[in-house]
Amino acid sequence: MIRTSRVLAAIAVVGAMALATTTGVASANNQSSDHRAASGGDITFGLEAESNSFCTTKAQLAISGIQVVAAVYDTLTVPNDKGLSVPYLAKSVTPNSDFTIWTIGLRDGVKFHDGSPVDADAIKANLDSFRGAPGAANAGSLLPIVLSFMQDVTVTDPTTVTVTLNTPVSTFADYLFLVGRMGIMAPAQLNSENCATDLIGSGPFKFVSQSLNEKLVVTKNPDYWQKGYPKANQITFVPVPDSAVRVNQLKGGQLNMLHTSGAVDIDTLKNDSSVNTLIQKPGYREIRYYAMLSDSAPFNNPEARLAFSLALDRNKINSIQNKGLFTPANGLMDIKAPGYLKNAGYPKFSLTKAKALVTKVKAANGGAFDVILGTTTDPTNTAEAQLVQEQLKAAGIEATIAQYDQATLINKALAGDIDVLFWRNLHGGYSKSSDADNYPWWSNYNTPAGKKNFINFSRFDDTATQDALTKGRTESTVSAAKTTYTAFNKAFAAGNYILPAWYINWTIASQKSVSVNLPALPDGGGKPLFVYGRIPVLGLSSK
Amino acid sequence: MEDLRPDAVPGGSGSAMEEIVGESINRGLLGAPAEISIAAIETGGEGESSRHKLSLGAKFAIGWMVFVILFAIFAKLGIITWGDPNESFTRCARRGPFSKEGSVSGFLAGCDSNGRNMMARLALGAWSSLYVAIGAIILGFTIGGTLGVIAGYFGGKVDTFLTGLFNIFLSIPGVVLALALVAFLQGSAEQAQDAILSPELILIIAIGVVSIPLVGRIARASALSWTQREFVLAARSQGAKHRRVIIKEVLPNVLPAIFSISLLGVAIAIVVEGTLAILGVGIKPPTPSWGNIIATDRGNLFTSPHIVFEASMMIFFTVLSLNMLGDVIRSRFDVREGVL
Numbered sequence: 001m002i003r004t005s006r007v008l009a010a011i012a013v014v015g016a017m018a019l020a021t022t023t024g025v026a027s028a029n030n031q032s033s034d035h036r037a038a039s040g041g042d043i044t045f046g047l048e049a050e051s052n053s054f055c056t057t058k059a060q061l062a063i064s065g066i067q068v069v070a071a072v073y074d075t076l077t078v079p080n081d082k083g084l085s086v087p088y089l090a091k092s093v094t095p096n097s098d099f100t101i102w103t104i105g106l107r108d109g110v111k112f113h114d115g116s117p118v119d120a121d122a123i124k125a126n127l128d129s130f131r132g133a134p135g136a137a138n139a140g141s142l143l144p145i146v147l148s149f150m151q152d153v154t155v156t157d158p159t160t161v162t163v164t165l166n167t168p169v170s171t172f173a174d175y176l177f178l179v180g181r182m183g184i185m186a187p188a189q190l191n192s193e194n195c196a197t198d199l200i201g202s203g204p205f206k207f208v209s210q211s212l213n214e215k216l217v218v219t220k221n222p223d224y225w226q227k228g229y230p231k232a233n234q235i236t237f238v239p240v241p242d243s244a245v246r247v248n249q250l251k252g253g254q255l256n257m258l259h260t261s262g263a264v265d266i267d268t269l270k271n272d273s274s275v276n277t278l279i280q281k282p283g284y285r286e287i288r289y290y291a292m293l294s295d296s297a298p299f300n301n302p303e304a305r306l307a308f309s310l311a312l313d314r315n316k317i318n319s320i321q322n323k324g325l326f327t328p329a330n331g332l333m334d335i336k337a338p339g340y341l342k343n344a345g346y347p348k349f350s351l352t353k354a355k356a357l358v359t360k361v362k363a364a365n366g367g368a369f370d371v372i373l374g375t376t377t378d379p380t381n382t383a384e385a386q387l388v389q390e391q392l393k394a395a396g397i398e399a400t401i402a403q404y405d406q407a408t409l410i411n412k413a414l415a416g417d418i419d420v421l422f423w424r425n426l427h428g429g430y431s432k433s434s435d436a437d438n439y440p441w442w443s444n445y446n447t448p449a450g451k452k453n454f455i456n457f458s459r460f461d462d463t464a465t466q467d468a469l470t471k472g473r474t475e476s477t478v479s480a481a482k483t484t485y486t487a488f489n490k491a492f493a494a495g496n497y498i499l500p501a502w503y504i505n506w507t508i509a510s511q512k513s514v515s516v517n518l519p520a521l522p523d524g525g526g527k528p529l530f531v532y533g534r535i536p537v538l539g540l541s542s543k
Numbered sequence: 544m545e546d547l548r549p550d551a552v553p554g555g556s557g558s559a560m561e562e563i564v565g566e567s568i569n570r571g572l573l574g575a576p577a578e579i580s581i582a583a584i585e586t587g588g589e590g591e592s593s594r595h596k597l598s599l600g601a602k603f604a605i606g607w608m609v610f611v612i613l614f615a616i617f618a619k620l621g622i623i624t625w626g627d628p629n630e631s632f633t634r635c636a637r638r639g640p641f642s643k644e645g646s647v648s649g650f651l652a653g654c655d656s657n658g659r660n661m662m663a664r665l666a667l668g669a670w671s672s673l674y675v676a677i678g679a680i681i682l683g684f685t686i687g688g689t690l691g692v693i694a695g696y697f698g699g700k701v702d703t704f705l706t707g708l709f710n711i712f713l714s715i716p717g718v719v720l721a722l723a724l725v726a727f728l729q730g731s732a733e734q735a736q737d738a739i740l741s742p743e744l745i746l747i748i749a750i751g752v753v754s755i756p757l758v759g760r761i762a763r764a765s766a767l768s769w770t771q772r773e774f775v776l777a778a779r780s781q782g783a784k785h786r787r788v789i790i791k792e793v794l795p796n797v798l799p800a801i802f803s804i805s806l807l808g809v810a811i812a813i814v815v816e817g818t819l820a821i822l823g824v825g826i827k828p829p830t831p832s833w834g835n836i837i838a839t840d841r842g843n844l845f846t847s848p849h850i851v852f853e854a855s856m857m858i859f860f861t862v863l864s865l866n867m868l869g870d871v872i873r874s875r876f877d878v879r880e881g882v883l
Contacts, residue, residue, distance in 0.1 A: 244842030264656075268846060320636045320658050377823050379842045383656050386829045386839075390629050401828065 039231040041542025043514060046246040046258035048533070049406055050213050050239035055195035056183040057129040058140030062406060063533040066180045067259065068237055071218050071537045072113075073183025073201035076104060076123070076176040080526035083284060083336060083431025085173035087523065089118065089184060089202065091159075093176065099168040099476065104176075106159040110225045112186035113206045120155040125191075126184050127153045127163065138195045142455065145447075146440040147175065168474045174429070174436035180534050204230035204538035213239060224538070226522060231515075231541035243378065250275060250509055256542060257510040259533035261424065262380050263322030269509040278508040278516060278530065283336040286426035286532055287329045288501040290388070293419050295445065295459040298361060298369055305496040306347060307357035308371075308420070311395035312388060313349040318502050321384050329500035331489050332438065337428035338478065339485025344493035346500060354395040362396070370398045374418030377403045381422060388420075413457045421457050424504060426532065434485045435473040442492065443469055458498060464491035506532040513543045597871070604867035607860050611669050618666030625651075625663035629829045632658040639849030653849045656840050661853055664831040669857065671832035675746045676812035680805050682751030683758045688801045690755070691762025695797075696770050696789055706763065709756035717753045718818050724749035725824045742827045746819065750812045758801060758808065765800040769793050799876030803869050810865035813858055833858050 051065030056073065059065065074089035087093050092105035110118040128136040132144025133153070151166040165172065176182055186200035199207035202225070205218035216237040220230055238255065240246040243262045247269060249255045260266060270277045290312075298304040318328055331344035347353075362369050373388060375381040382403065389399040399420070404412060412418050429437045444461040445453050468488035475481040492498075508530075510516055517539035518528055528536050597605070617623040632654060638644045639653020639661060646653055652661035694705035712720070725745055732740040769775060775792045783791075813833070819825040820834030821841065828835055833854045840850040 242842065244844070248845075264843070264846065316631070316633055319633045320631055320656075323636075379839055382828060382839050386629070387631060387657050389829060390631060393629075403823065 039541045041232050041513075042234040042236065043232050043256045043540055043542050044236045044238055044254070045537075046240045046249060046255040047237050048239075048243065048246070048259065048261075049241055052212060053196035054183075054199050054207075055138050055189070056181060056185060057126070057136075057138050057143065057190070057195075059181075059196065060407065060410070061181050063259070064237075064239065066534050067537075068216060068218075069183040069201075070180060070203070070534055071205040071235060071237075072199050072203045072207050073185065074203050075180065075182045076184065077173045078177055078521065078525075079174075079430050079529040079531065080521055081529050082526055083529070084526075085171075085177055085430060085432075086521060086525035088521065088525070090176070091523075093173050095170070095172065099170045099172065099474070100165045102163045102165070102172050103156070104161045104163065106161070107225065108159065110202055111223060112188075112200055112202045113221060114186050114188050114200050116186050116188065118184065118202050119158050120161045121158075122187050123161045123184065124153045124155050125187055127161070129190060130182065137191045145451065145453065146178075169435070170476050171429075171433040171435040171473060174433065178436060179426070180531060205235060208234075226519070226538065229519065229538040231517065231539055232537070235537060235540070241378065243380065247509075250511065253511070256514050257508065257540070259506065259508050259535070261504045261506050261533065263325040263505075264380070266505065266507045267323060267325055269507065275509050275511060276514070276516065278510075278535070280504075280506045280530060280532070282327065282503065283334055284426070284428045284430065284529070284531075285334045285503040285505060286424055286428070287332065287334075287503055288326075288422075288424050289329070289498045290501065291421040291423050291458045291498045292496070293416060293421070293457075293459055294495075294497055296416070298365055298371065299419060301361055301364065302496065303357050304361045304365075304369065307354050307361055307369075307395065308392070308397065309347045309496055309499045310350050310354035310357065311397060312391050312499060314499070314501050315349070317384065317387050317391070320387060321380070322502065326502040326504060329503050330493075331500060332427040332492060333434055333485065333489060334428040334503060336431055337485075338431070338434050338481040339489045340428075341486060341489050344489040346493050346496075351395060358396040368398075369396065370400070371419035372417075373399050373401050373420045373422065374409055374412055375401070375403055375422035376406055376409055385422065414454050416459060423457065423498075429485075432478055433472065433475065433481045434488075435469075438485075438488070439469050439473055460495060460497050462491065462495050462497075465495065504532075506530075508533070508535050515539075515541045515543075517541065600867050601871045604864035604871070607864040608868065611857070611861055611864075612673070614666050615669035615673055618663070619670040625666060626660050628659060628663035628667045628831055630659065632660075634658070635660075637843060637847040637850075639847060639853075641847075641849040641852060652853055653847075655836065655850050656843050656847065661850065664836060665833070665853060665857055668831040668833045668836055668854065671743070671826050671830060672813050672816055672834065672858075672861075673809075675743055675750065675816050675826065675832070676809045678743075678747035679750035679812045680754055680758075680808040682747060683754030683808060684801060684805050686751075687755035687758030688762045688797070691759035691764075691801075692766045692789060692793060692797055694759070695763040695766025695768075696785070696793055698767070698770075702763070702767075705759070709759045709763070712753075712756040713760070718815060718822075721749045721753050721815055721819060722822060722824060724752055725819060729824070746816060746826065749819075750815050753815070754808050754812065758804060761804045762797055762801050765797040766793055769796045799872065803873045803876070806865045806869040806872065810862040810869075813862060817858060 047064035047067060049062050049064040051061055051068065053059040054065065054068065056069060061069065076088060076090040077085040077093055078088040080086050090104050091107045094103045104123065106118060106120060106123065112118060129139045130143050131147040131150040132139040132141065149165045149167050149169050150163060152164040154162045156162050183201060189195055189198055189200040192198055197210065204221055204224050206221050208217040208219050210216040217234065219234045220232065224230060240249060243260050243265050246255065246258045246260065247265050250258050251272065251274065266279065269275055270279065292299040292305050292308060294300060294305065315328055318324060318326055330346050331341045333340040358369055373385050375385050385401045389401055392399045402418065413421050427437050427441065429435060441455055442465060443453055443456065444466050445456045445459040446461050447453055465488060468484055468491055472481060472484040472488060475484055518536055519539045521528055635647045635650050635654035636658035637656050638647050640646055650660055652665065654661055655664065690705050694702045728740065728745040728748060732745065770793060775788060778788050778792050816825055816832060817834030817837060820832060820838040825834045825838065826832040828839065836854040837851050844851050
């Protein structure tokens, strides 16, 4: 039986990794890297949801929260547009020969917003909390499972931290970004009872105030370690959950910027001459999929999962729901990620075959094949759920739509209450490996240590996929990673635990008065990666 | 016991008609409408017939309601259909008379964002919306009307208690109260896995409860007025039991007022159902209602305005018609604002 405390604790972290997850590279339509670009101005940024905790070691951060994290905190590494995790707040991140010991070098003179130094002690304290070391302040409970390979963190000198792993992990630098949520907090925040609300980072903007469900205000950090940045004087983040309302508010001038993943909204925005858009291109996009709960009836029967997959005409759903603007997905990874396959082996729509299987499943299940479809209350999700419901009905599967706000949906998913979970997530990883975006999500539900992997929402145990994941995180070359994750992608498709639907092209839209300048990463790290709905904000400015 | 009143229904023939004419004279003597009132006396039957003559608006209202009710019933019974209201057509998604891309042949009212025939959904939506609204008002009519008549007839502590109860409920914003009730009832039904308490029934109860104090106040005011009338006092003085006096003497006179306000109540209930749908607690998709058609496609207001526009027009004309019919009934039965 799942302990309530564990479930609740898992909720704290899963949001960030769940609805928020990263995406691959995108090229910026109007990006520039000129540090002499326009500066100043106040920007109002429309987010798709509210976040009520920014204690990064245990916060429930979806994409909206991660966007705020990008303003207030820095991460030790960031991905560049080549799909490589490069040092950012860290000066260097270096492995030993077998990837079991990683040395993190820090920059001199960098300070948190309260004036305290970003030194080895602060980094050790953060990493210990992230991995849930005994006695660590404000540790969560899900991230320690994700980072369970971190055995020890030691301070070598004031600017050097050494991390020892209990298994070789060649992708450790990816985990120091982990979808943008590994924001480094000042010790004063990390050790505080008010860790969730008193934000003290080293990022380009300082936290000013938050009125829940209204706005979160940050102001320019004049002592930021990247000279010449940030450009804007102030950013006000405003939660506007309804994407259509968000678009209208941008057009109406209440917002200066927004992020969105809705195809119709993106189509509207890109055809509007009064706004600029930054649309993510193929490479490392996240995918929309339907996750089936595989540890209980009806989907503990593989034929039921196959029947579900055969019953859905995903191309039709994509055509109607997204005007055909999104590319259909038939695998976990996008085209630049190791393991990408045009079709990993997911079944094509066949109503005849689906009906035959449904009959079989019903016969084995006392005549019933009823499922609950779980999604959020966004109107576009309502419409999509109705399409799915109708197609399932045609095959003989009775589906009930259950809609919740984001946090409740996550609770339900963690508790195993939803047969079919409408989910959006990144499983592409970066160019070097697909480990960090797959291992936490798809390693077996029942772990060898006897714990449960709650974020495996399909709740399956599969030897083939687990073996591939375990091998994948030790691969040291791109070609080896490609081979291993291709095998993983195929094995995963064979299990039919999820049904991929389409790739999502996240989009940032802004008024013409806003200058979207994406500066190059420090120390020749390359151009920054536009990760799903998260945009680096240090280069933004407004007239 | 013999009914002492020649004609219990005002607006009928005999002494009740004389009473109305008499009042017209009095109002004429005191104010401007004198000529009209005198003319009414002089013309006699003509005055009565002109009062009963339906205005153009009333004719439209009756016509529209007949159309909507038949539209709904035929769709529900499958007598006239426009296809499966839940079948999706890719080529038709978001297209309609007012959309940028224009209509698709065979879909007179276009399609919604899922490519479903709007005509079929509006027709079945009419059934859902009217079913919930009428059901809710019947509930309010029955409970609110009964409590109101009891309060008005007995007066005293009973009146104080029931009026206080009405006031408490009226002090809570209707939509908020309905929302809370739906949330509570849905939660209870889920916990109990209660198949009897369907989503539609939950809405009927929630909106019905909201309408109870409204109908109750009207019924109470009307009953209070009629209870003071001579024929009621006479009946009571002759020893008639309360139950008989209420049913035989008071209720027939109160009913027109309640019925008139109930038509308005149906209109309000349709709007409340739509509001609840937009708040995510209305009739559950894919079953269409006018409210959830608007709720589901409110995001497409600028790209495919026909979806929200058509459902809104159905609500608009229905609410307008019910208001007009309420006015007709009020004037027919002389339910005066002063009494209300």
